Amino acid sequence: MAETIDLYYWPTPNGWKVSIALEELGLPYNVVPVNIGAGDQFEPEFLRISPNNKMPAIVDPEGPDGEPISVFESGAILLYLAEKTGKLFPNEPRKKYEAMQWLMFQMGGVGPMLGQAHHFRQYAPETIPYAVDRYTNEAARLYGVMDRHLAGNEYFAGDEYTIVDIAVYGWVVPHENQGQDLDDFPNLKRWFDAVSARPAVQKGVKVGEELRQNINELDEESRNRLFGNKPSGS
Structure with a gap:
């Protein structure tokens, strides 16, 4: 049985790419929320996985060589999952x-x-x-x-x-x-x-839907974090 993949995620179009792919492929996964309004994407632990401070990212404990591997950038993750399973991408x-x-x-x-x-x-x-x-x-x-x-x-x-x-x-x-x-x-x-x-x-697309936030309810600092700016004082 395949080991569980950690999905670093927030419910956005880019996040949906990976949650949908994992569902389509039937791979077990665990959602690790990355609250992009709270600035989780700037935390050192996450930056070691995704140095561009963007989600989604994954950590697969069973990489190509049997060792854990982390992958960031949604397109790269999709290609990785397709190659891992031999599904959802042409071989010819x-x-x-x-x-x-x-x-x-x-x-x-x-x-x-x-x-x-x-x-x-x-x-x-x-x-x-x-x-x-x-x-x-x-x-x-x-x-x-x-x-x-x-x-x-x-x-x-x-x-x-x-x-x-x-x-x-x-x-x-x-x-x-x-x-x-x-x-x-x-x-x-x-x-x-x-x-x-x-x-x-x-x-x-329903994965993490309870995490979604109303943009109008965010304060200025949260909006800055959401749109890629580092928190003040960082």
Whole structure:
């Protein structure tokens, strides 16, 4: 029986990537909350696992050589879990790189740009019209890229559900907060509904839902921590 993986986690789109993948793969895991509003991501113990002070991260007591291994960055974690199990990622070289390019598209574009759209539309302390327009329009462009691709593909890697779909999914969940309407992207909407119906996805997005915080209830220092600034005096 596989040993239990420690998942350093908070319920966000990036956190959901790993909780969903673990549910899909049926791997045992233990959630270690990383309260990004309280500044847990800056604690020395966590920085030894994730030096970029970002969650999620994992510690697998049964690494590739049988020894414990820690992995940070959500895309790297997904690739690690897929390789560990031999599931959710193509093995045939051409299909593997077709999937890889869409995973990099998510990591380099979808996550950062949709995150900025969400931030400036929902969380910024003041409305900056240029930033709102810039990132809302970029989000729409990326949604269009995904919609065109999915016009001829069931999933991002063709007809095979993979970690790429898991990586993208969490960032499409809050599409309304990014200023997007899925009815404008019918192929993406078809894909989103299909992924949403998967039992492991439903379980994965519920992990730690009791931990979620209302941004409007956070004080200024907690907001600074949440958005990547070190606590005052640190």
